[in-house]
Amino acid sequence: YGTCMIYGSGHYNTFDGKFYDFDGSCEYVATQDFCGDENSGGSFSIITENVPCGTTGVTCSKAIKMFLGVMKTLSNRRATPLPAILEVIPESELTVGLYLVIEASNGVMLIWDKKTTVFIKLSPDYKGKVCGLCGNFDDKSNNDFTTRSGLQVTNPLKFGNSWKQSPMCPDVKEEIKPCDLKPHRKSWAEKECSIIQSEVFKVCHSKVNPHPFYEACVHDACSCDSGGDCECFCSAVAAYAQECIKAEACVFWRTPDIC
Ligand SMILES: [Ca+2]
Known part of the structure; x- marks a missing residue:
């Protein structure tokens, strides 16, 4: 599949x-x-x-x-x-x-x-x-x-x-960079998302490149400012964990403190 x-x-x-x-x-x-x-x-x-x-x-x-x-x-x-x-x-x-x-x-x-x-x-x-x-x-x-x-x-x-379904929808004109728009969230986002590049996921790093997932995580953690702070971050980490499982690298990352 x-x-x-x-x-x-x-x-x-x-x-x-x-x-x-x-x-x-x-x-x-x-x-x-x-x-x-x-x-x-x-x-x-x-x-x-x-x-x-x-x-x-x-x-x-x-x-x-x-x-x-x-x-x-x-x-x-x-x-x-x-x-x-x-x-x-x-x-x-x-x-x-x-x-x-x-x-x-x-x-x-x-x-x-x-x-x-x-x-x-x-x-x-x-x-x-x-x-x-x-x-x-x-x-x-x-x-x-x-x-x-x-x-x-x-x-x-x-x-x-x-690939939009309705011709009525406006085209997207530029890529959004939420950390540039919300600079005060950037360091928090980078700190939280660093778990993807940390020891916790070490067994997976050689199988699935963590970099794009880390970047995506920082992007989401910066942008999720209307509630659900943690949910955005957790989904971003879970996405990497899911790819790791697919590559047969099991990672245990959820703790009561994180997600
Ligand atoms: Ca193709």
């Missing part, structure tokens, strides 16, 4: 392991097999709805929509690629620990902590057949920034904006 992770304020780790940030408040295609050829029908679409979290303008995934079944385009014109959902098949749903797990019979699984962390798992049958913010799942991370129109780009904003 391939896993795409979306967590905290706009952090993405694609099926092929490309890590990037994109903060946009709109609905975006996380992944779908409705790609390219407009005459070919897709079988599923997962949409993430991002809303601002905190006062610096960063966004968090607050709702997830999963469409399974038959989809058809509303129009043949490329300008309106929104799929119409003709049929939605109800699927099994269960709660495992902190997570809501939805497993569909077509090899699509969604795991959500009901806050800001989403894992999407796809069976290998979908390799190279999907598109969206989670990339194309062909085992190459360098081509994951493929826009809706099929162009490969290097700019995460250009890539991210192409």
Whole structure:
């Protein structure tokens, strides 16, 4: 199975392991097999709805929509690629620990902590057949920034904006740097997040590069200023811990003092 992770304020780790940030408040295609050829029908679409979290303008995934079944385009014109959902098949749903797990019979699984962390798992049958913010799942991370129109780009904003669901949403124009906007939170954020680069996670460092996760953690800890200080920080550390578990490096980091 391939896993795409979306967590905290706009952090993405694609099926092929490309890590990037994109903060946009709109609905975006996380992944779908409705790609390219407009005459070919897709079988599923997962949409993430991002809303601002905190006062610096960063966004968090607050709702997830999963469409399974038959989809058809509303129009043949490329300008309106929104799929119409003709049929939605109800699927099994269960709660495992902190997570809501939805497993569909077509090899699509969604795991959500009901806050800001989403894992999407796809069976290998979908390799190279999907598109969206989670990339194309062909085992190459360098081509994951493929826009809706099929162009490969290097700019995460250009890539991210192409996957918005509504043309009414404004494009994201610049990357948000919450620690620059809230400098008084920076040293606190760096101190708390240093746990990711500390002895606690040592066994994992050689398997999963901690640096992007540390940067993402500082970004979130700076930005989470409208309540839930600790929650943002905990989610950011949990995201790294989750990748470590996937790489078979078990880490015990939750203590009564931290999270
Ligand atoms: Ca790829």
